[in-house]
Amino acid sequence: MALMKVKFDLKKRVKLAQMLWLMYWFSIMAGVLVFSMGLFFKIELRKRSELMDNNESHFVPNILIGVGLLACCLNACGGKICYDSLDSTKFVKWKAILKPFLICCLFFNVLLVVTAAMCFVMRIPLEFTLAEGLKNGMKYYKDTDTPGRCYMKRTLDLMQMEFRCCGNNNYKDWFEIQWVSNRYLDFSSKEVKDRISSNVDGKYLMDGVPFSCCNPSSPRPCIQQQITNNSAHYSYDHYTEELNIWKRGCRDALVSYYGGMMNTIGILVLMVTLLQTAVMIGLQYVNTSLSTLVNPEDPESESEGWILEKTVKETFTDIMAKMKAMGKGNQVDEGANEEGVATVS
Amino acid sequence: MVLLKIKFPFQKRVRLAQGLWLLSWVAMFSGAITFAMGVFLKTELHRRSEVMHSMDIHIVPNLLMAVGLASVGINICAGKVCQDSLDPSRFPRWKTFLPPFFCFSVFLTSLLLVAMILSFALQPSLEESLKIGLKNGIRFYKDTDTPGRCFQKETIDRLQIEFQCCGNTNYRDWFEVQWISNRYLDFTSKEVKDRVRSNVDGRYLLDGVPFSCCNPASPRPCIQYSLLDNYAHYNYEYQTEELNLYNRGCRQALVNYYMGLMNTIGPCVLFDFLLQMTILVSLRYLQTAMEGVIGQENVEIETEGYILEKGVKETLLETKEKMKKLLQFAQVGDASATTPETQPEEEKPATA
Numbered sequence: 001m002a003l004m005k006v007k008f009d010l011k012k013r014v015k016l017a018q019m020l021w022l023m024y025w026f027s028i029m030a031g032v033l034v035f036s037m038g039l040f041f042k043i044e045l046r047k048r049s050e051l052m053d054n055n056e057s058h059f060v061p062n063i064l065i066g067v068g069l070l071a072c073c074l075n076a077c078g079g080k081i082c083y084d085s086l087d088s089t090k091f092v093k094w095k096a097i098l099k100p101f102l103i104c105c106l107f108f109n110v111l112l113v114v115t116a117a118m119c120f121v122m123r124i125p126l127e128f129t130l131a132e133g134l135k136n137g138m139k140y141y142k143d144t145d146t147p148g149r150c151y152m153k154r155t156l157d158l159m160q161m162e163f164r165c166c167g168n169n170n171y172k173d174w175f176e177i178q179w180v181s182n183r184y185l186d187f188s189s190k191e192v193k194d195r196i197s198s199n200v201d202g203k204y205l206m207d208g209v210p211f212s213c214c215n216p217s218s219p220r221p222c223i224q225q226q227i228t229n230n231s232a233h234y235s236y237d238h239y240t241e242e243l244n245i246w247k248r249g250c251r252d253a254l255v256s257y258y259g260g261m262m263n264t265i266g267i268l269v270l271m272v273t274l275l276q277t278a279v280m281i282g283l284q285y286v287n288t289s290l291s292t293l294v295n296p297e298d299p300e301s302e303s304e305g306w307i308l309e310k311t312v313k314e315t316f317t318d319i320m321a322k323m324k325a326m327g328k329g330n331q332v333d334e335g336a337n338e339e340g341v342a343t344v345s
Numbered sequence: 346m347v348l349l350k351i352k353f354p355f356q357k358r359v360r361l362a363q364g365l366w367l368l369s370w371v372a373m374f375s376g377a378i379t380f381a382m383g384v385f386l387k388t389e390l391h392r393r394s395e396v397m398h399s400m401d402i403h404i405v406p407n408l409l410m411a412v413g414l415a416s417v418g419i420n421i422c423a424g425k426v427c428q429d430s431l432d433p434s435r436f437p438r439w440k441t442f443l444p445p446f447f448c449f450s451v452f453l454t455s456l457l458l459v460a461m462i463l464s465f466a467l468q469p470s471l472e473e474s475l476k477i478g479l480k481n482g483i484r485f486y487k488d489t490d491t492p493g494r495c496f497q498k499e500t501i502d503r504l505q506i507e508f509q510c511c512g513n514t515n516y517r518d519w520f521e522v523q524w525i526s527n528r529y530l531d532f533t534s535k536e537v538k539d540r541v542r543s544n545v546d547g548r549y550l551l552d553g554v555p556f557s558c559c560n561p562a563s564p565r566p567c568i569q570y571s572l573l574d575n576y577a578h579y580n581y582e583y584q585t586e587e588l589n590l591y592n593r594g595c596r597q598a599l600v601n602y603y604m605g606l607m608n609t610i611g612p613c614v615l616f617d618f619l620l621q622m623t624i625l626v627s628l629r630y631l632q633t634a635m636e637g638v639i640g641q642e643n644v645e646i647e648t649e650g651y652i653l654e655k656g657v658k659e660t661l662l663e664t665k666e667k668m669k670k671l672l673q674f675a676q677v678g679d680a681s682a683t684t685p686e687t688q689p690e691e692e693k694p695a696t697a
Binding site: 144145150153154157158161179180181183184185186189210211212214216217218219220221222224233234235 | 495567
């Protein structure tokens with residue numbers, strides 16, 4: 001009992017081939033789309049690789065690029081096959097490789113589904129990479145005279161302004177590190193000496209944040225220094241003040257930015273998978289309808305098309321039997337060799 | 346004396362019609378792109394309309410949008426005329442429509458040149474408008490509690506951050522204005538009282554700037570306050586310090602940005618103008634060449650095409666006479682008295 005059998009006459013076959021050819025063109029464009037999304041994602045990761053300690057994994061964008069290119073090739077092939085299927089003389093040369101080609105397409109679809117799953121899952125390792133990278137970034141904020149780290153301050157400032165965030169988890173992260181370089185500290189002044197002697201490592205710690213944490217929507221000029229000291233500023237209560245500096249942490253902001261991007265890409269890849277599955281089924285129909293012509297000489301005769309020759313269960317048992325036979329074949333060969341060896345000796 | 350006469354055998358006519366049909370499709374897209382660029386320019390000008398005092402400069406994108414739309418229509422017509430010119434039975438119906446169509450199209454296409462010229466000519470007006478707008482913006486920076494002005498602070502802050510600029514001409518503009526609202530000043534403190542008394546208007550002026558003037562590329566944390574006091578900060582000299590704040594004024598930054606936009610759009614508009622004029626000239630040749638074919642039995646004869654039947658001067662005189670006649674008929678319709686003796690006089694120079 002074949003799976004989803006459909007009767008085909010010449011007109012229906014021609015229409016199927018034409019529609020399938022058009023769908024293959026759309027699939028090629030979808031493949032280009034996947035490729036460009038992989039490229040875009042890769043560029044976005046490279047842009048902020050400084051904040052991730054240059055440690056980020058480019059695995060997912062590379063897979064997307066590869067899958068996009070492969071999709072273009074497979075679909076171009078499929079389109080050519082459809083185009084030739086209307087001419088029986090041209091179609092003959094494709095007949096032999098059509099079954100392996102369809103199996104390739106099946107594996108490719110599985111690969112697409114795996115890629116989509118990875119897009120959704122990549123969020124978790126990215127979060128860890130970002131947490132580590134941002135912590136180090138903030139540590140090197142003051143090192144504007146150290147080669148290799150001199151642009152960290154600018155990168156962090158621009159990132160905080162662009163993503164509207166402050167610090168790693170929140171603004172208090174800036175209180176725990178020295179973000180003012182020693183070159184700009186007057187070590188003869190009492191205030192500096194007090195702050196340095198107040199902690200074990202001799203760091204200049206203060207309850208202040210860089211200017212890039214300031215929120216432009218605040219109605220009052222930005223309060224960056226002495227944030228936790230209510231009496232230092234007129235009419236100020238840091239427990240109720242909400243608009244002065246950005247409340248969000250940069251790790252959250254970046255993870256949600258990249259997470260949103262990856263979710264969109266994952267959904268698009270799933271839709272491309274559906275399209276690929278549809279064209280694969282269409283090509284199977286073309287294949288079967290052209291190989292079951294009632295009268296092989298007459299191209300206008302009727303034929304039947306199906307997805308699987310037997311039902312799913314039977315096809316599965318067939319495949320298992322074939323694999324067992326292959327495995328037994330190897331064993332029998334080895335057994336015969338052993339006997340041969342035994343008889344010889 | 347005919348202007349720029351060209352002989353057109355049948356094959357040349359057909360090729361002209363086909364080439365022109367294709368070109369009209371290209372020009373249609375070009376017109377759509379001109380429209381899109383006009384929309385883009387208008388959106389960009391509108392985004393910063395809060396710091397602009399007058400809307401004079403908006404005429405440039407308005408012209409681009411109008412001409413872009415009109416040229417789409419013109420080119421569709423031109424394409425239709427080309428298609429019909431290959432069929433001599435269908436071509437005569439365009440006879441009365443084409444002359445006013447040409448005048449109208451030439452006028453609209455020349456508006457593109459006008460738009461380009463205006464984009465340069467209105468630069469002083471744009472600069473003046475920005476000067477006044479930014480001055481007001483800086484003045485009302487502190488009024489975050491006044492309805493209608495409460496977003497000025499956010500607008501100016503975001504503008505300074507995005508365009509990497511500070512103040513109107515430079516950062517010293519902030520020293521002349523009170524940009525901290527009275528709500529956040531402690532009037533019992535000595536420092537505030539001193540500053541308020543130090544000037545006639547009783548304003549709290551200081552040598553400080555808002556945080557949005559800070560330059561992220563500076564190697565040291567941003568110095569916003571006591572900018573002119575070298576002793577207030579360790580290892581600081583305001584005369585040589587260059588990276589601490591943005592050096593540019595926002596007026597200059599915005600003018601450069603808009604001029605840059607218009608210089609980018611300029612070549613595309615010029616290309617569209619040249620394309621459109623080429624199409625109109627070719628269409629005129631096609632029309633005049635086809636006129637020789639109308640009424641003839643053999644459509645494959647050779648005809649002549651020209652731009653103007655008579656010389657430029659004579660055509661202008663004729664047009665003037667026609668306009669006078671039209672006006673006179675209009676007057677005759679209004680007034681009760683007629684002037685029949687003037688009409689034969691008008692006709693005599695035309696026939697001479």
